[in-house]
Amino acid sequence: MSPFWTIVAILALAALGYGLGRRRAMSLAQGNPRRLHSRPNYYGWNVALFAAVPALLLLVLWALALPLLPHGAASSRAAGILAIIIAVAGLAVAVRRTTPEFRARNAVEQMIRGLLILCSLIAIATTVGIVLSLVFESLHFFRLYPWQDFFFGTEWTPRFGGGSRLGILPLLWGTLYISFIALLVAVPVGLYAAIYMSEYATPRVRSLVKPAIEVLAGIPTIVYGLFALVTVGPLLRDWIAQPLGLGNSGSSVMTAGLVMGMMLIPFVSSLSDDIINAVPQTMRDGSLALGSTHSETIRQVVIPAALPGIVGAILLAASRAIGETMIVVMGAGAMATISGNPFEAMTTITVKIVSQLTGDNDFSSPETLVAFALGLTLFVITLGLNIFALYIVRKYREQYE
Missing domain, CATH: 1.10.3720.10 (MetI-like)
Structure with missing residues (x-):
């Protein structure tokens, strides 16, 4: 299965989980939302997030590690199958723990807070990665060319044959x-x-x-x-x-x-x-x-x-x-x-x-x-x-x- 269809399947499972979670919460409350700790929508979002977030994170981590793994196509298929299995497992666990006493709103807010923190860390990690890549390659350059000539030289004549x-x-x-x-x-x-x-x-x-x-x-x-x-x-x-x-x-x-x-x-x-x-x-x-x-x-x-x-x-x-x-x-x-x-x-x-x-x-x-x-x-x-x-x-x- 291609990554695109894997993501589509995960999102479809998340949508299904939203409906199942909301329906189960209302069923256990006998149709009266006042008996629920949180609004019915929070129960649906709790199941949807449990189904989608872990699976999508696995795909992201797998994509980052893919250049280091042998047999790239087989690894991608294995990652897709594993991600779908995790999505189904997350959906089942979240639906099972859906009860009127479950604090669905708190769980959803914690997951959203975690996603926001993750996005902030990604931005910081991107900046750090850019800086480190420039620093390491620049150090390699200064091992081959004197830094005094680079920072204080008044002539720019690069020659790939030497004598630059x-x-x-x-x-x-x-x-x-x-x-x-x-x-x-x-x-x-x-x-x-x-x-x-x-x-x-x-x-x-x-x-x-x-x-x-x-x-x-x-x-x-x-x-x-x-x-x-x-x-x-x-x-x-x-x-x-x-x-x-x-x-x-x-x-x-x-x-x-x-x-x-x-x-x-x-x-x-x-x-x-x-x-x-x-x-x-x-x-x-x-x-x-x-x-x-x-x-x-x-x-x-x-x-x-x-x-x-x-x-x-x-x-x-x-x-x-x-x-x-x-x-x-x-x-x-x-x-x-x-x-x-x-x-x-x-x-x-x-x-x-x-x-x-x-x-x-x-x-x-x-x-x-x-x-x-x-x-x-x-x-x-x-x-x-x-x-x-x-x-x-x-x-x-x-x-x-």
Whole structure:
């Protein structure tokens, strides 16, 4: 039996168990639910959960252990049969212990609490697994390549035949440079849009403007990349870079930064709008009552009160910018250089992670393993930004009744 049909069978048994449990409880109570400790539905859910949860957990554990087991197809069939047997056994046990005195609600709530805890542990375990995989592969890389040359090298020239120079500084410079330009675009536009929507726009205008801005967040990044490649890049090259003698390529830091900034506008505007709206109206009314104008109230009362949240939104947008790939590939090129000219082609850490892992590469060579060291570095940078954002928000957050 395939895993799909095994799961369907388990869910069918759970549905059958729900009906049997509820029916048995009502039968023993002689049709009077007041004689039951819990509502009839809880007796049904108790049987359904006892039938489904252990069997599904077995399938999950078996799927995780399957690569370590011989005869994968036979093992899957055995796991499916065993899971169905466990589901039937759980159904029978749960139905048998269904009595009017049984605390079905307590049992169901404990199982639901256990499932919630399990989901939390899965999220934590996933994060730990990602970190450990990056750490172990990065340690392997640093056994083959000096860490001093990686963190302080200014040249990025990977050669699979040997003689590679794998300095991260050009990639780090390109990442920070492009992200800085993106934030220069996204922060003012997004913040001013948030101020307009929360303080000036009528409810009708707000109901139209806010969804229109948030549409930008739903556009795939590859579409932004095409926009940078076809429209923004040639426009900047023909109108600015070539006339000023700053470059002849449509792929540049400025191209990727501008388009990435457009992508980040809804991140800044939506979060800032929600934060500004959380400032109590009584603070605005008090400022206006003391003679302040509307604009003075926004500058001196509303924005200072919402500033910690706004800073947190900006730092979260910065983390999003640092991790972007497709816009950089199509808008900024793939040149690993250190330059202050924003109209030159550069690249970022994420782009080189993709390039080093693309193709039939040898995972025992430093030229491939360097991708894990780059990923670990990027993870530490974004994690630091997120922690700093949470620190700012919690330290300076205003508590209102």
